[in-house]
Amino acid sequence: MSIRIFVPIDSGALSVGAEDVAQAIAAEAAARGLDIEIVRNGSRGMYWLEPLVEVDTHAGRLAFGPVTPEDVPALFDAGFHEGGMHRLGHGLTEHIPFLAGQERLTFRRVGITDPLSLADYEAHGGFEGLLKAVGLDGAAIVKEVTDSGLRGRGGAAFPTGIKWNTVLHAAGPDKYVVCNADEGDSGTFSDRMLMEGDPYCLIEGMTIAGLAVGARHGYIYLRSEYPHAFHTLQQAIAKARDAGWLGSDVAGSGRSFELEVRLGAGAYVCGEETAMLESLEGKRGIVRFKPPLPAIQGLFGKPTVINNVMSLAAVPLILARGAAFYRDYGMGRSHGTLPFQLAGNLRHPGLVEKAFGITLRELLLDYGGGSASGRPIRAVQVGGPLGAYVPESQFDVPLDYEAYAAMGAMIGHGGLVAFDDTADMARLARYAMEFCATESCGKCTPCRIGSTRGVEVIDRIIANENRDANLALLDSLCDTMLNGSLCALGGMAPYPVKSALTHFPQDFGIAPVTAE
């Protein structure tokens, strides 16, 4: 029997040389006359070990990494393909503490299976949720999702079941399911990992959504920065259709659901749901006024379910295992798990799926291993470029939607970007305004003009030009943007700015206030 060796095809692993490693292993095995099978899996999410090569043994999969093509002959010399020891070895993959402590529900297959193998998917619990859904009516599916407590994982945390229920009861024969895969938030990559590592999970979740609300057509709006995910999804959709999981007769149910991927074109604001709809319709990505809600009048004016990749990918398990199974994870009103993405200056960056309630300190130190530079972690931006900078004094607040909102921060899509003590928080605050100016759709004045004025005012504060007056001006500007913007882009860009000012005033040349 041939030996199975896993080399990820995830774009993060490829970005650090996984393709060359796979080729080197194939060539070396051929030269030695060894019978091996190379499986291209997704990433386990331990990116500091990528390219992470795994060998299937009777005891489980053994991990070796980070592997370079130059290491390959020595790995074979050490007999790594037969369980031999090597300095790059980490023992059984599942026992690596970073992975062993996780609660992987949405990511339960990612890194384990061949992303495009339907047989692999089904062998690991795939399509169980869809087969359950096929036997239920729309209202029963919606009830299951509502009872699970699932809230929108794109950042807004709106209850998914309530959104679906609105679309279910909306009138008209034409409805749509749109997956927001415009994962533009910096520091986030869980959508990409899932689409590249377990695309059928998203397809299954969207199909269940279609059956639930009575939609026959779905779109995945994918950002153009994800070329690998695009190709993987295209292939997965074609295979799923050929196998009868999509198309005119979904899983023998007699009901139809078609799915296609549409590429964005590098506009961050198209991650905002109404701008995304405009873009899908072939227009400029300009934010719409709400109401009408997209659930009533969405894509092409029809009732539309819009969910993030992570929300939709959680659905198959909820159907397969029941609402209670999922709801029992988490704390307060934050049910289930969130795939946190550890990025920036960390020793062990990667993906950690845990139930809500874990703290930043646990994620940064126990999983992230502290800073990569060895210096103290000074601030963590949580929730993307519009998220607040969280100082060390708040690292013990549990990650729960309500607890974060209460301290003027947000969990968003679960991205964490760590900075060590060399970070200049004034420059990062300036960058937040600059980013908003670059990406503003231009429809509302607070965002369009405010962000440009924000850059100028911060520049004057940093240069100590009339600092007190400009600080008052910045405060007022942030207030205008927060309360007067049409969407979250202008409405939240002040969060990183204000949090940087509050927690790190010395970086702006202001003496820290000791009263707090």
Place this chain on the structure above:
Amino acid sequence: MSVTPAPVVPPEYRLAAIHAAVDTHRARPGALLPMLHAIQDALGWVPPEAIPAIATALNQSRAEIHGVVSFYHHFRTSPPGRHVIQVCRAESCQAKGGVALEEHAKRSLGIDWHQTTPDGAVSLEPVYCLGNCACSPAIRVGDEILGRVSCARFDRVIEGLCEEVPA
């Protein structure tokens, strides 16, 4: 997806590519972005003669089509160099030396953002997150994403690109 176009594309080939893209996608709902992608994939940019061709096919005004092309960062209205390099400017990359890499890229190529080297080899663009934040800093070369890019690795990449196309 972005490709490396031939240095000189004859005008008749350009028109043929535009019409092929228009004809392939015109019947799809929301056809405009797929059309523009197809044109840019074939030619490396969206040339001005694409605008009236699309406008006619979609029964929209040229101003509307131009408005869409100019809205999206991805679409180019001038031909790029043989290779397009995007350097991530987002926070995770900043936390891992991205700012130094940005400066190194501009200095070593002798160009600023959205410019092309005088020999037409490389165009430099900023990008706001490639989703490779656990391997920061990241760049994109064509459709290839590269991670943990030190200034030295950047130089090796550029060297490799320049070797591919003999001067």
